[in-house]
Amino acid sequence: QSVLTQPPSASGTPGQRVTVSCSGSSSNIGSNYVHWYQQLPGTAPKVLIQFNNQRPSGVPDRFSGSRSGTSASLAISGLRSEDEADYYCAAWDDGLSGPVFGGGTKLTVL
Amino acid sequence: QLQLQESGPGLVKPSETLSLSCMVSGGSISSGNYYWGWIRQPPGKGLEWIGNVYNSGKTNYNPSLKSRVTISVDTSKNHFSLKLHSVTAADTAVYYCARHWIGEANFDFWGQGTLVTVSS
Numbered sequence: 617q618s619v620l621t622q623p624p625s626a627s628g629t630p631g632q633r634v635t636v637s638c639s640g641s642s643s644n645i646g647s648n649y650v651h652w653y654q655q656l657p658g659t660a661p662k663v664l665i666q667f668n669n670q671r672p673s674g675v676p677d678r679f680s681g682s683r684s685g686t687s688a689s690l691a692i693s694g695l696r697s698e699d700e701a702d703y704y705c706a707a708w709d710d711g712l713s714g715p716v717f718g719g720g721t722k723l724t725v726l
Numbered sequence: 727q728l729q730l731q732e733s734g735p736g737l738v739k740p741s742e743t744l745s746l747s748c749m750v751s752g753g754s755i756s757s758g759n760y761y762w763g764w765i766r767q768p769p770g771k772g773l774e775w776i777g778n779v780y781n782s783g784k785t786n787y788n789p790s791l792k793s794r795v796t797i798s799v800d801t802s803k804n805h806f807s808l809k810l811h812s813v814t815a816a817d818t819a820v821y822y823c824a825r826h827w828i829g830e831a832n833f834d835f836w837g838q839g840t841l842v843t844v845s846s
């Protein structure tokens with residue numbers, strides 16, 4: 617049971633806009649930044665969005681993040697086949713004094 | 727460019743100790759306000775934070791694993807290590823080492839991961 621809650625799956629067709637939600641509590645998302653990771657099959661996770669809505673260098677602007685209260689969302693616009701991957705949200709948890717992750721969302725491009 | 731590389735046995739017997747090392751290159755483990763952490767991912771499952779260490783040797787552990795985990799750092803060799811004691815089959819996972827900012831969950835550099843299987 618993950619501390620942050622994500623839907624296990626999401627899907628869309630090429631060119632569509634897809635969102636992935638992440639729900640937490642006042643001790644994590646409600647008081648700390650949210651970060652998003654993309655994990656392609658057989659590879660290590662890669663940070664996609666950091667500090668709620670900042671894209672690291674090299675991440676396309678098709679990816680965007682937002683946070684409101686104790687929830688956060690990752691949006692992918694102009695969906696492409698190479699976006700098919702697992703997506704994880706993460707945030708620092710003040711009660712745990714450590715990072716917590718969502719259970720991951722498997723994105724399928726139909 | 728910072729690089730991290732895990733190393734250690736890929737097979738550990740039940741009740742024994744899992745030992746992994748993470749070599750850091752392209753930067754000093756002593757510089758900056760970063761934690762050096764371990765994360766694991768059981769086959770087909772999500773990510774779980776195990777713990778982290780600061781360059782001073784200060785550690786933080788996931789309470790669910792705290793009784794069995796020891797993380798240490800060797801700044802002279804620019805690497806940090808994980809020991810997980812009394813392992814069971816439930817500890818079978820890909821183990822990643824990664825760097826993250828103090829007080830944040832942004833793991834900006836990751837190792838490639840190493841699969842550790844617990845089996846007799």
